[in-house]
Amino acid sequence: MDESDERRFERFYYAHHGRVAAYLLSRTDRDSAQDALARTFEIAWRRFDEVPASQLPWLLGVARRTVAGQRRAQGRREALLDRIAAGAPIAAHDQVDRIAERQLVAQALERLTGPQREALLLVAWDGLSQQEAAMVVACSRVAFAVRLHRARQRLSALVDELARAKPGVPRPPQSGMRRCSLDAEQQTSDLIEETT
Structure with a gap:
């Protein structure tokens, strides 16, 4: 050079x-x-x-x-x-313990597949467009859009499922599947910001 x-x-x-x-x-x-x-x-x-x-x-x-x-x-x-160490347990740590609703989102994120979680984080946290995110994960924009759509649906369903399993824990707003997943994406961004 x-x-x-x-x-x-x-x-x-x-x-x-x-x-x-x-x-x-x-x-x-x-x-x-x-x-x-x-x-x-x-x-x-x-x-x-x-x-x-x-x-x-x-x-x-x-x-x-x-x-x-x-x-x-x-x-x-x-x-x-x-x-x-002959099988000595490795301590796991959970950094998310402040707000019950955020705990639900964190637990739901953990249950997503790696590609689903990555799709949500690239768009919600990194602020990439779907085209840019598709380039990051080396797939077409259409394939990424499908992955993101499925990830949003799955995240929303998991948050609802976890909220039903824990009475007294506040649920995210229920004004539609997309709204719930967008709220969950915002909470994902907030969670990541808190842990860094």
Whole structure:
């Protein structure tokens, strides 16, 4: 790369650093997010000539794959530790315990499949359009729209199911399936913001 390329990359970095960092922080812990952020921009530096015009979705796709790689490596480390510790339980922690309604949404999110959860988070938290989100997950816009629609329906149904199972817990507004899922998406964004 020559000096003008370095300046272009510097502008590229500053234009997208914040959004990529927020994306990573919403999906992993702070230390892992910092590692993934560095790795994402390292890959972008090496492949800078291949970056498409839609830069942010491409970067988020790289970040997504980087986090997936981190999780695979973490899983291997944990499996090794489990074998070493002869099955000692690993403490699970739940960061969402403040508001009953938010607990319902968090529990519902946990029950979604990975692709459903990812679809909701890309649109609700990361603020991507369906076209941009489709680029991140490497599928067509139509396939992503179907995935998002199904994710919204499933999230709404899960929130209702969990609310019925816990008497006294407030339910999200019932002014239609889409409204409920949009409220759940907003609560998802609020949850992620609280935990970062």
